[in-house]
Amino acid sequence: QSGSVAANPEQYDESYLCPVQVGGQTLNLDFDTGSADLWVFSTLTPATQSTGHAKYNPKTSGKAKSGYTWNISYGDNSGASGTVYADKVVVGGVTATSQAVEAATSVSTQFMQDTDNDGLLGLAFSTINTVQPQQQTTFFDTVKGTLAKKLFTVDLKAGTAGTYDFGYIDSSKYAGTITYVPVKTTNGFWEFTAGAATANNRSLGSVGDAIADTGTTLMYLPTAVTSAYYAQISGATNSAAAGGYIFPCDADVPDFHITIGGKSFTVPGEYINFTPADNSGEQCFGGIQPNTGIGFTILGDVFLKAMFVVFDQTTSAPRLGFAAQ
Numbered sequence: 271q272s273g274s275v276a277a278n279p280e281q282y283d284e285s286y287l288c289p290v291q292v293g294g295q296t297l298n299l300d301f302d303t304g305s306a307d308l309w310v311f312s313t314l315t316p317a318t319q320s321t322g323h324a325k326y327n328p329k330t331s332g333k334a335k336s337g338y339t340w341n342i343s344y345g346d347n348s349g350a351s352g353t354v355y356a357d358k359v360v361v362g363g364v365t366a367t368s369q370a371v372e373a374a375t376s377v378s379t380q381f382m383q384d385t386d387n388d389g390l391l392g393l394a395f396s397t398i399n400t401v402q403p404q405q406q407t408t409f410f411d412t413v414k415g416t417l418a419k420k421l422f423t424v425d426l427k428a429g430t431a432g433t434y435d436f437g438y439i440d441s442s443k444y445a446g447t448i449t450y451v452p453v454k455t456t457n458g459f460w461e462f463t464a465g466a467a468t469a470n471n472r473s474l475g476s477v478g479d480a481i482a483d484t485g486t487t488l489m490y491l492p493t494a495v496t497s498a499y500y501a502q503i504s505g506a507t508n509s510a511a512a513g514g515y516i517f518p519c520d521a522d523v524p525d526f527h528i529t530i531g532g533k534s535f536t537v538p539g540e541y542i543n544f545t546p547a548d549n550s551g552e553q554c555f556g557g558i559q560p561n562t563g564i565g566f567t568i569l570g571d572v573f574l575k576a577m578f579v580v581f582d583q584t585t586s587a588p589r590l591g592f593a594a595q
């Protein structure tokens with residue numbers, strides 16, 4: 271089987287939500303190549319935390335996995351936890367007849383407040399799924415064997431709907447050729463080695479170990495690369511108050527170039543002029559921030575929305591394919 275689902279951007283492209291049928295109920299989920307749990311707001315989530323969200327009702331067709339629990343926390347100190355059911359999950363026509371659906375019994379404030387977001391659909395490797403006592407497979411790993419090709423592609427766009435395709439590569443969605451790089455799976459991420467970064471034809475240094483992460487909004491780069499980039503924007507400062515680099519909204523923000531697999535790819539400066547940093551709208555928050563405390567580079571939506579990316583498990587060695595949109 272194969273299929274395609276729309277990826278609809280939230281305000282400022284903070285995240286992208288896709289309609290998914292979970293036990294016959296449609297929920298808008300954030301597809302996340304940086305985690306491996308499919309968790310949803312549910313009728314088990316306290317009403318004080320689930321107001322405004324679509325909820326999964328396991329009573330309809332879910333089969334409880336008794337004694338199974340899950341508990342996930344993310345680097346931004348958000349998180350959720352709950353119990354586990356097996357149910358039918360359909361994404362763009364691709365059907366998992368018995369997928370582990372992790373029903374939330376508790377969610378953090380950040381998720382509570384984002385009422386467009388009804389949960390996450392993890393697309394990282396199942397080795398980092400949090401279900402206990404027995405780890406569960408991601409939607410992709412559940413259906414992988416039934417797909418025309420064991421791959422999915424990600425085509426996020428700036429300010430408009432993109433797509434996640436499962437089982438095929440739509441060559442109308444990218445320009446030029448796809449450049450493939452090997453993936454290191456030991457941390458459970460789609461992790462690879464990126465190369466040199468430049469802006470205004472000046473070297474910013476090497477990016478190195480990086481993950482392709484649709485669940486993270488921004489790009490978190492090595493501190494040296496980040497400071498060299500912002501040195502080229504007059505008025506840019508690293509503001510503790512704002513939580514990162516900000517600059518005057520009318521500044522000239524240079525394009526960011528990164529080499530992957532020997533090919534150069536460009537993130538337009540306008541994507542890096544990310545959002546107003548304050549109510550005056552005078553200072554804007556940068557789409558590139560330092561990866562302090564993370565240990566690797568995160569190439570999140572700000573990067574991915576300039577690219578067409580193939581998440582490929584067609585061979586025993588997973589790989590990532592990158593092409594310009």
Ligand SMILES: CCNC(=O)c1c(-c2ccccc2)csc1NC(=O)CNCCc1c[nH]c2ccccc12
Pocket residue numbers: 285300302303304305344345346348380384387483485486487563564568
């Ligand atoms: C900021 C979110 N990203 C992370 O925490 C993260 C980190 C990470 C680790 C330490 C410090 C900062 C970040 C490594 S890989 C990685 N990636 C993921 O964890 C991918 N899943 C993010 C899900 C997620 C977290 N907060 C949200 C708020 C809205 C929608 C989705 C989310």
